[in-house]
Amino acid sequence: MEWLEVSTENCPVQRTLDLVGEKWTLLIVRDVACGVRRFDDFRRHIGLSEAVLSDRLRKLTAAGILTTVAYQEPGSRSRNEYRLTRKGWDLWPVLVALRQWGDTYAADPDGPVMDMRHSACGAPVRAVVACAEEHAALTPKEVTARPGPGARRRA
Template sequence: MKWVEMSTDDCPVQRTLGVVGEKWTLLILRDATHGVHRFDDFRRHIGLSEAVLSDRLRKMTEAGILKAVPYQEAGSRSRNEYHLTLKGWELWPVLMALRQWGEAHTGASEGQAVDIRHEDCGAPVRVVVECAEGHTALTPAEVTGRSGREALLRR
């Protein structure tokens, strides 16, 4: 079955974009991986409206990407911090891939705002594609996409 003959109704890329395929969601995710947890900190750092932030945090919590953790400062009402779940942390390679592509192709600045390096050896971190047997840095020419058992013909 050719790619254009296959239905995209159950495409995992399409399903993922339905959850995280929006700019503000990815920026919240980026900040959460860098330790931002509080509503006001997200709002100030990213620069989005309270309504949009509330909506995105609610959706990310419902999707299991973030979990709301109550806290209360002395003399204030109870509020929530937003912490990444395991499911949320599993999106970290996606952010790293977007970052890597952006550094290579957007050319917005000469330097990096954050220099991500491997703590043990100090080398820059990069995203690579590997197979389940551990062969790394695969290129598109080295992989094959086949229709799976659940593939449906396009209507």
């Protein structure tokens, strides 16, 4: 079966974009990964409306990407902080790859907004595609993609 014969209805890229493909969603995940936890902090930092933020946080929590942890400031009602789950942290390489692409093709003239470095040696961090056996960085020409066991023929 050729790729053009494969149905895209169960494509993992499409299914992932259904969960996190809205602009604000990945920005929320980025901020949680960088330590932002509270609703008002998201709103101030990202600059989106309360309604949109509430909707995205609800969707991310329902999808198991975020979890909530209750907290209470003295004299205030109980509220929730948001934390990435294991499923949420598994999106971190995607954010690193998007940042890397953005630094290359949509960079700020003053330089990178975020400088990511390996804590142990100080070298810059980059996303790579690697072979599960050799652990080497691969180029698209070195990878063969073909329909897998979940591929369905287009109707």
